[in-house]
Amino acid sequence: MLVLRGVKTPAPSATVLTIGNFDGVHLGHQALLARVGQAARACGLPAAVLTFEPHPREFFDPASAPARLTTLREKLELLQNYGADLTCVSPFNTVFAALTADEFIEQVLVRCLRVRHLIIGDDFRFGARRAGDFALLQAAGASLGFQVEAMESVVQGGERASSSGVREALAAGDMARAARLLGRPYSIDGRVVHGQKLGRQLGFATANIRIKHNPLPLTGVFAVSVTGAAGRPLNGVANLGVRPTVGGQLQPLLEVHLFDFDGDIYGAHLSVSFLHKLRDEMKFPDFNALVAQIGQDAEAARAFFQR
Structure with a gap:
C-alpha cells in the first residue's frame, strides 16, 4: 500500500476514494472499504483512503477527545489488510481545519487525490464548521467530473457499528460486544x-x-x-x-x-x-x-x- 503524507503531492493516478478517521476499522469501515475496492476494480483504479492525524477531536478539544482504538501504524496496517491500495494521511492542523468545503473539494479531493469516484459514510461532513455534506459533494462532482455515492451504516446484532460503540464496549469490559462490532477481537x-x-x-x-x-x-x-x-x-x-x-x-x-x-x-x-x-x-x-x-x-x- 502506498502512503502519502499530506495533501500537497498529487496521487500517481486518478482514484476511487473514501474519507474518514477509520479509528478501529470496525465492520462499518470494512463494508465501506469493500465497496471502494469493488468500485476501484470496476474502474481499473486504485482504492484510496483519506484519513487524518491527529483525530479532529484531538485537535479541537484534546481534553475531551475519545481514547484512540488504533495508533496510526495499526490503522494503516488494517486499511491495507482490508483492501486499500493508497492511503493519504493528512495532518489535521489549523490550516486544514480552516479549509472551506469548496476548498476541501478543489484542493484535496480533485487536485491531490484526483478523485474519480467518491464513496462516503451516511454521516460524513467536511470543511470548516462541518459545512459540507452529501448534496454539496454531488453538485461538485457533477461539475468537476467525479461520481459520489453514500453507504448506509452497518448494523450488527441490532447495533450500529461505530467507533464510539467499540469504545463503550471496551470501557465496560465487554470484549464480546467489541469483537462483534469490529468483526475480530x-x-x-x-x-x-x-x-x-x-x-x-x-x-x-x-x-x-x-x-x-x-x-x-x-x-x-x-x-x-x-x-x-x-x-x-x-x-x-x-x-x-x-x-x-x-x-x-x-x-x-x-x-x-x-x-x-x-x-x-x-x-x-x-x-x-x-x-x-x-x-x-x-x-x-x-x-x-x-x-x-x-x-x-x-x-x-x-x-x-x-x-
Whole structure:
C-alpha cells in the first residue's frame, strides 16, 4: 500500500476514494472499504483512503477527545489488510481545519487525490464548521467530473457499528460486544522492551510492551492471544494499565505472561488480542498479595481457554 503524507503531492493516478478517521476499522469501515475496492476494480483504479492525524477531536478539544482504538501504524496496517491500495494521511492542523468545503473539494479531493469516484459514510461532513455534506459533494462532482455515492451504516446484532460503540464496549469490559462490532477481537500492537524484571522475580515472566494509546480504551487483566512471539498464536494473561502496586506510572504498560513459553522475544513486535476481561486493575497491600492474585489470574485465563 502506498502512503502519502499530506495533501500537497498529487496521487500517481486518478482514484476511487473514501474519507474518514477509520479509528478501529470496525465492520462499518470494512463494508465501506469493500465497496471502494469493488468500485476501484470496476474502474481499473486504485482504492484510496483519506484519513487524518491527529483525530479532529484531538485537535479541537484534546481534553475531551475519545481514547484512540488504533495508533496510526495499526490503522494503516488494517486499511491495507482490508483492501486499500493508497492511503493519504493528512495532518489535521489549523490550516486544514480552516479549509472551506469548496476548498476541501478543489484542493484535496480533485487536485491531490484526483478523485474519480467518491464513496462516503451516511454521516460524513467536511470543511470548516462541518459545512459540507452529501448534496454539496454531488453538485461538485457533477461539475468537476467525479461520481459520489453514500453507504448506509452497518448494523450488527441490532447495533450500529461505530467507533464510539467499540469504545463503550471496551470501557465496560465487554470484549464480546467489541469483537462483534469490529468483526475480530480487539488488539493492541507493540514492541517488547526491557522492564524492571519484576514479573520474573515473582515467578511470572512477562513481555513488557510500551504503548501509545493514552488515554487507554481499556484497562485491567485479560485472557489474551498473542501473535509475533512464535510461529503460532500463544495464549496468555495480560495486565494493561499503570501498575499501582509497584508505584504506578504515568505511561501505560501492557504486560503479557505467555503460557508454556520461555523464548527470548525482546525487540519482537507483538499483536495482543484481548479475548476476555478477568478483573479491573487494582492496588494490593503487598507483593505476596500481588503474587497470589497473579496466580489466580493465570488459572482463570487458562480456564477460559479450556472452555
